[in-house]
Amino acid sequence: MLLPNADQGILDRRAEIVSALKSMLPAGCVIDDDKSMSAFDTDGLSAYRNQPLVVVLPETTQQVADVMRWCRDNAVKIVPRGAGTSLSGGAIPLSDGVLLGLGKFNKITEIDYENRAVTAQPGVTNLGITQAVQDEGFYYAPDPSSQIACSIGGNIAENSGGVHCLKYGLTTNNVLGIEMVTMDGEILRLGGKHLDADGFDILGVMTGSEGLLGVVTEVTVRILRKPASQRALLVGFDSAQEGGQAVSDVIAAGIIPAGMEMMDGPAINAAEDFVGAGYPREAAALLIVELDGPETEVDFLINAVSEIVKKAGATSIRASTSEAERNQFWAGRKSAFPAVGRISPDYLCMDGTIPRKALPEMLTRMASMSQKYGLRVANVFHAGDGNLHPLILFDANQPGELERAEEFGADILRNCVALGGVLTGEHGVGVEKRDLMGEMFTEDDLKQQQRLKCAFDPQHLLNPGKVFPVLHRCAELGRLHVHHGKLPHPDIPRF
Amino acid sequence: MIYTPQNTDEIQSILAQAMDSQRPLYACGTRTKSGMHCQVSAEDSLSMEHYSGIIDYEPEELVLVVRAGTRLDEIDQLLAKHNQMLAFEPANLSKMFASEHGGTIGGIIATNLSGSRRISAGAARDYLLGFDAISGRCDQFKSGSRVMKNVTGYDLSKLMCGSYGRLAILSDITLKVLPKPQTVQTVCLTTDTLAEAQASVSQAFTSSVEPSGGAILPVADRFTSYIRLEGVAVSVADRLTALKNILDGQGEVSVLEADESTLFWQQITNAEQLASSSGQIWKLSIVPSALPQIIEIISSAHTCSYIADWAGGLVWLNCEISDTAASSAIIRNAISAHGGGHAHLVRGEAGEHIAKFQPQPEQLAMLQSRIKTAFDPLHILNPDIMGHEVPDSTARADAGEKE
Ligand SMILES: Cc1cc2nc3c(=O)[nH]c(=O)nc-3n(C[C@H](O)[C@H](O)[C@H](O)COP(=O)(O)OP(=O)(O)OC[C@H]3O[C@@H](n4cnc5c(N)ncnc54)[C@H](O)[C@@H]3O)c2cc1C
Numbered sequence: 001m002l003l004p005n006a007d008q009g010i011l012d013r014r015a016e017i018v019s020a021l022k023s024m025l026p027a028g029c030v031i032d033d034d035k036s037m038s039a040f041d042t043d044g045l046s047a048y049r050n051q052p053l054v055v056v057l058p059e060t061t062q063q064v065a066d067v068m069r070w071c072r073d074n075a076v077k078i079v080p081r082g083a084g085t086s087l088s089g090g091a092i093p094l095s096d097g098v099l100l101g102l103g104k105f106n107k108i109t110e111i112d113y114e115n116r117a118v119t120a121q122p123g124v125t126n127l128g129i130t131q132a133v134q135d136e137g138f139y140y141a142p143d144p145s146s147q148i149a150c151s152i153g154g155n156i157a158e159n160s161g162g163v164h165c166l167k168y169g170l171t172t173n174n175v176l177g178i179e180m181v182t183m184d185g186e187i188l189r190l191g192g193k194h195l196d197a198d199g200f201d202i203l204g205v206m207t208g209s210e211g212l213l214g215v216v217t218e219v220t221v222r223i224l225r226k227p228a229s230q231r232a233l234l235v236g237f238d239s240a241q242e243g244g245q246a247v248s249d250v251i252a253a254g255i256i257p258a259g260m261e262m263m264d265g266p267a268i269n270a271a272e273d274f275v276g277a278g279y280p281r282e283a284a285a286l287l288i289v290e291l292d293g294p295e296t297e298v299d300f301l302i303n304a305v306s307e308i309v310k311k312a313g314a315t316s317i318r319a320s321t322s323e324a325e326r327n328q329f330w331a332g333r334k335s336a337f338p339a340v341g342r343i344s345p346d347y348l349c350m351d352g353t354i355p356r357k358a359l360p361e362m363l364t365r366m367a368s369m370s371q372k373y374g375l376r377v378a379n380v381f382h383a384g385d386g387n388l389h390p391l392i393l394f395d396a397n398q399p400g401e402l403e404r405a406e407e408f409g410a411d412i413l414r415n416c417v418a419l420g421g422v423l424t425g426e427h428g429v430g431v432e433k434r435d436l437m438g439e440m441f442t443e444d445d446l447k448q449q450q451r452l453k454c455a456f457d458p459q460h461l462l463n464p465g466k467v468f469p470v471l472h473r474c475a476e477l478g479r480l481h482v483h484h485g486k487l488p489h490p491d492i493p494r495f
Numbered sequence: 496m497i498y499t500p501q502n503t504d505e506i507q508s509i510l511a512q513a514m515d516s517q518r519p520l521y522a523c524g525t526r527t528k529s530g531m532h533c534q535v536s537a538e539d540s541l542s543m544e545h546y547s548g549i550i551d552y553e554p555e556e557l558v559l560v561v562r563a564g565t566r567l568d569e570i571d572q573l574l575a576k577h578n579q580m581l582a583f584e585p586a587n588l589s590k591m592f593a594s595e596h597g598g599t600i601g602g603i604i605a606t607n608l609s610g611s612r613r614i615s616a617g618a619a620r621d622y623l624l625g626f627d628a629i630s631g632r633c634d635q636f637k638s639g640s641r642v643m644k645n646v647t648g649y650d651l652s653k654l655m656c657g658s659y660g661r662l663a664i665l666s667d668i669t670l671k672v673l674p675k676p677q678t679v680q681t682v683c684l685t686t687d688t689l690a691e692a693q694a695s696v697s698q699a700f701t702s703s704v705e706p707s708g709g710a711i712l713p714v715a716d717r718f719t720s721y722i723r724l725e726g727v728a729v730s731v732a733d734r735l736t737a738l739k740n741i742l743d744g745q746g747e748v749s750v751l752e753a754d755e756s757t758l759f760w761q762q763i764t765n766a767e768q769l770a771s772s773s774g775q776i777w778k779l780s781i782v783p784s785a786l787p788q789i790i791e792i793i794s795s796a797h798t799c800s801y802i803a804d805w806a807g808g809l810v811w812l813n814c815e816i817s818d819t820a821a822s823s824a825i826i827r828n829a830i831s832a833h834g835g836g837h838a839h840l841v842r843g844e845a846g847e848h849i850a851k852f853q854p855q856p857e858q859l860a861m862l863q864s865r866i867k868t869a870f871d872p873l874h875i876l877n878p879d880i881m882g883h884e885v886p887d888s889t890a891r892a893d894a895g896e897k898e
Contacts, residue, residue: 114697114784137703159646166643172650173621186858193782195808196607196618197657198837198853199863199881204620204653208646228703252555254578254674293705294737297730353642355556385643425644433647440647441637448636448870449649455865467648480514480632480872487514489633492504494512 003050003431004465006096010053010076017076018054021098024066029104031055040081040099044146045089045432047346047402052079052093057101061179061187061217064100068215069185071098077461078183080211082122082154085146087349088430090158090210090466097464100215102153108132109218117176117193119220122153126160129221138223141168144426145334153216159208161426163259163290163333166384168224170426172207179218180206183457193220205452210428211463213456227292230258231302232329235309236283236316240264243285244359246312247383250289250305251356257305259290260384261333264363267340267378267391268332274339277332280316287383288329336380337391344376344393346402350409352416353425356386365415366390373408375401387425388416414439429467437469446470451477496538499545503627503635503666509541510633510664510875519875522660524564524599528606530592531841532659533851536879541664543601550667554579558624558641559672563601563665570600574672582673583619584610584760590770591842601665607657610764611708611723614700614805620656622671628655628663631871641669654866660877662870676707676725681751681759682738684720690787692718693807695745697783700806702741704734709806710763711786721751723760768802769813775843776813777826782834783807792829796822808836818846827853845882852881 010017022030031037032054041049053076058064071078077097084091093099105121111133112118118129118140126147129140143162144150150160156178161170168174177191190203197203206213237243243262250257263271263279263286272279279286287309291301302319309317320326332339340347354362363379370377376393390412394405413423417439424433437446446468453460454474464471480488498520500506513520519537523529525544547564554577561570567585574580586608587597602608604626609618625639638651655665682699686692689711696709699722708723724734735750742748751759762768769776781789786807793799799814816822823846830836837853845851855863864884867874878884 112784113701115782116701138701159650161644169617169621170644172653173617182862186862188856188859188862190859192835194780194834194836195613195805196609196620196780198780198839199657199855199859200662200866201607201620201653201657202859202862202866204656205649205651207653208650213649225701225703225705227705248555251557254677256674293726294703294730294733296733297727300727300729353640353644355553355558355642357553357556382644387644420640421642422640422645423647425642426646428646429648437648440640444634445636445638446648448630448634449638449651451869452649452651452654452866455862455869478869478872487511487633489507489511492507492511492633494508494515 003092003094006094010096014053017074020070021054021056021067024070025056025058025063029057029059031057040084040093040101043084043086043089043091045087045092045430047396048089048092048431050093050095052099053096055099055101057104059104061181064181064215064217065185065187067098067100068181068183072183072185072459072461075459075461077464079463080157080215082151082157083125083149085150086154086158086428086430087351088424088428088432090428090430090463092431094465102151105153105217112193113138115193116223117220118223119218120152122216122219123151126150126152126155129223133223137226139226140174140221140223142171142174145337152219152221156207156216156219157209157211158426158428161382161387163261163382166260166382167256167258172204174222175203175207175219176222177220178203178206178216180214180216182214183462191220210430210467212453212467213462229295229298230290230292230326231298232320232326233289233302233305233309234318234329235287235289235314236280237285237287237313238283238315240285240363241360242313243287244356246287246309246314247359248356249308249312251384253304253308255301255305257289257384258292259288261288262286262381262383263333263336264379266376267336267380270339270343270378271332271336274342275331275335277328279332283315288333333380340378340391340393345395345397348392348394348405348409350388350390350392350412351424351427352413352421353385353387354416354419354421356383358419358421359383359386362388362415362419366412369408369411373404375405375408382425386421410436431466434467435469447472447477454478497540497542499542501545503629506541506546506629506664506666507633507635510629513539513875514633514873517873519878522664522876524602525566527592527594527596527598528588528602531606532880533845533882534879535877537877543599543664546666547599549573557643557672559670560641561600561668561670563668564599566599567597567603578675579672580675581622581670582612582616583622584612584764585619586610586764588765590765590767591776600668604656604665604668605658605660611710611760611804614709614808615707618656620653623652623656623668624671625669626652626655626665627667628665630663631873631876639669643671659880661867661880662876664876677727678731679723679725679753679756680731680735681756682722682724682735682742683749683751684742684746686718686720686746689718689790691745692720693784693786695742696720696722696806698741699738704738704741708760709804711803711807712768713801721759723756763802763804766802766811769800769811772800772813774813774815776811776841778839778841779810779812779826779830779836781808781810781830781836785833786810788833789829793826796825816849818848820848823848850882
């Protein structure tokens with residue numbers, strides 16, 4: 001996984017760059033000693049490390065703007081960083097780039113219950129938003145498993161999801177507005193506490209843009225009233241096929257649960273060994289279906305879903321009767337990653353999405369790939385929306401295993417695309433899946449995406465080397481080449 | 496000349512020719528909503544009305560793939576057969592524009608036109624999973640997919656929604672659909688002031704009764720708030736009781752049963768209460784709690800009738816504002832003084848002082864213009880549809896012998 005070659009000219013100018021940044025920021029906002037910088041040398045994709053040129057931790061939007069404009073004028077690259085939990089390497093630094101951390105943007109600026117909106121600085125954690133409003137009975141719905149650590153700005157950049165986005169949507173469906181700074185150092189406001197864009201929906205395209213289009217300096221999100229009650233079903237199946245079918249049947253019956261999660265045999269047993277959640281060890285697939293809303297509705301739907309999964313061949317069904325029991329059902333699922341971490345020195349967490357109906361087929365293919373690569377795999381899924389998280393187990397100390405695990409992972413993602421799905425459901429492309437983009441997109445698709453990038457950052461200074469396998473120069477992408485007087489596509493017949 | 500392509504090859508041919516001859520195109524569907532936008536500076540039209548039909552529909556995957564020219568009523572009928580719906584409740588403005596039907600899905604996406612459920616379920620932009628299109632460079636490209644969760648590459652679907660055909664010709668559209676709620680009921684509350692009405696609706700939305708619509712209608716000198724509850728019958732019944740308790744003592748309460756409710760919310764979504772009157776129709780997107788102040792400012796200067804939806808965050812305004820600097824600024828100034836938002840003159844002519852669409856701050860306008868150029872460098876798609884544009888003169892480069 002290669003980052004773009006560092007520009008020697010920039011490396012040579014390091015002292016000058018550092019002192020320019022120091023002159024524009026308050027004391028303590030520029031970190032340039034190797035030891036302190038090493039805290040920023042990777043993100044959640046920790047198999048890869050890279051020391052940044054320098055780290056800046058600005059405190060105000062104006063400072064972000066000043067840094068960005070200066071970097072633009074001096075052709076210095078910038079990598080934005082929230083909490084550094086990206087699993088696709090989006091926040092991995094560049095040796096010839098400034099790492100711009102939003103860690104000091106950690107305040108909630110406004111809570112407006114009447115309009116159900118919270119405005120926060122981007123470094124506030126995802127859970128921090130819920131914590132700020134939960135005493136009044138509200139919460140912020142998107143709930144990535146990393147929510148105690150990841151920042152709301154990072155959530156915007158990655159369009160993060162969580163187990164409840166089946167019913168409540170991803171980040172993009174829950175953001176009302178942002179303030180952002182462009183690479184030109186311009187401060188823009190998009191949206192607010194009102195709905196919908198009044199021009200192109202730039203807020204929509206900023207969400208999930210992986211720090212390539214601008215730096216988010218403030219966020220306004222929708223908060224919701226906590227549902228009156230929540231209950232979960234824990235359902236075991238003898239085969240993944242039956243489990244997958246049950247998921248489709250629930251949706252086909254017109255029920256959209258708050259969450260519908262599945263684990264396969266290896267994941268069930270790893271979780272059971274770790275937390276003893278009471279999972280049926282003999283099951284080949286375990287489904288957790290959570291329903292929320294008014295009590296009568298939840299009870300009604302618990303019964304309805306129970307009937308459906310029974311018909312689909314469930315071998316065990318338990319419905320939670322207390323909060324403690326519901327939390328116990330979730331305990332295994334929530335600790336699936338650390339549980340797998342216990343049975344293997346290292347693991348790689350993949351993140352593809354497939355159409356729900358392709359779940360059984362995908363599992364069959366995964367089993368044969370596991371044999372082919374000689375590596376074990378444990379699966380947890382956001383089954384309701386077809387989002388897979390295969391955990392590939394390996395040992396980085398064994399020569400060649402990391403490469404084999406990565407090849408296995410790439411193979412899984414290629415299969416996701418082949419089955420009508422996509423390379424990433426919620427973790428982003430970053431550097432991890434960058435070189436697979438051609439599996440899903442044509443050259444023209446990718447060029448059009450890069451033209452959009454050029455509208456924001458024509459010099460490719462903001463987080464280059466992420467998302468796109470090949471960086472085309474904007475001048476070359478943007479212009480229409482008129483060749484011998486002919487516009488593009490001379491081969492297309494005219495009317 | 497009106498072109499009506501039937502396949503993507505034809506669309507490309509038309510675009511290629513338009514580029515060669517530098518003759519811009521008015522890209523449209525069935526033109527049922529042409530009154531919503533400005534006059535397009537193009538003599539030729541590319542109408543998608545013959546590029547229609549369902550490509551794929553998988554109810555259990557909640558996915559519908561259609562050609563852009565497919566009519567909304569055809570989609571509604573198909574989905575209804577499977578007890579499903581477009582959850583964003585696309586508005587049918589046929590009464591407002593005296594057209595025969597509600598237009599095509601391409602038109603709905605291009606205008607990001609959502610109805611009452613916008614406040615709880617999201618807008619058209621939240622349901623466009625992916626698309627195929629032909630850009631103003633005549634390149635076929637796609638974005639998104641058919642799955643519910645996807646962050647692979649930029650989410651260009653969001654840009655297409657509300658773009659008024661300025662970036663690309665959408666050909667195939669992939670939508671997320673949802674099950675229809677089993678039943679619906681509406682609680683109506685009559686109060687003396689608009690502030691009370693908005694506060695009650697807001698209270699319902701901040702409670703756990705999970706409303707899926709919140710409208711306010713002035714009636715004589717009073718105001719009626721309508722709060723919609725949808726879902727499985729047992730749940731709706733329970734929430735109805737809970738909501739009545741919440742609203743207890745705030746005014747007279749009554750209930751619209753299922754059929755009445757369905758009809759009522761259709762009328763609200765389509766702004767039918769105002770559609771038959773003559774005059775301008777404005778659509779305001781505002782901060783819900785600012786509704787009373789904004790209405791007060793506007794009413795003190797103009798005689799308007801209005802209805803509000805989205806818990807107060809959407810106002811449909813019917814009035815006659817003359818094209819002078821003083822009178823036309825009132826609406827937009829009131830919005831910006833009270834939390835921000837935007838106003839669109841949905842029906843009525845633009846004037847020297849009246850922009851149909853909300854004017855953008857300069858830096859944002861420039862970014863918008865660069866985005867336009869990134870998709871349509873020669874400005875052949877719907878030039879000036881949202882107001883006068885200045886094409887980017889650097890877009891066309893004569894590479895000549897260098898290639
Ligand atoms: C254990 C674990 C579990 C996880 N579970 C989930 C999950 O359930 N669902 C899910 O969706 N993700 C999950 N993630 C992934 C990760 O937490 C999310 O992608 C998160 O949104 C990243 O936020 P961050 O603040 O850590 O961003 P970072 O990792 O710091 O950055 C991520 C990307 O965003 C950019 N960025 C960050 N802040 C800004 C900003 N203010 N402006 C512009 N660009 C910015 C960076 O340049 C980078 O490209 C998990 C990660 C871990 C480690």
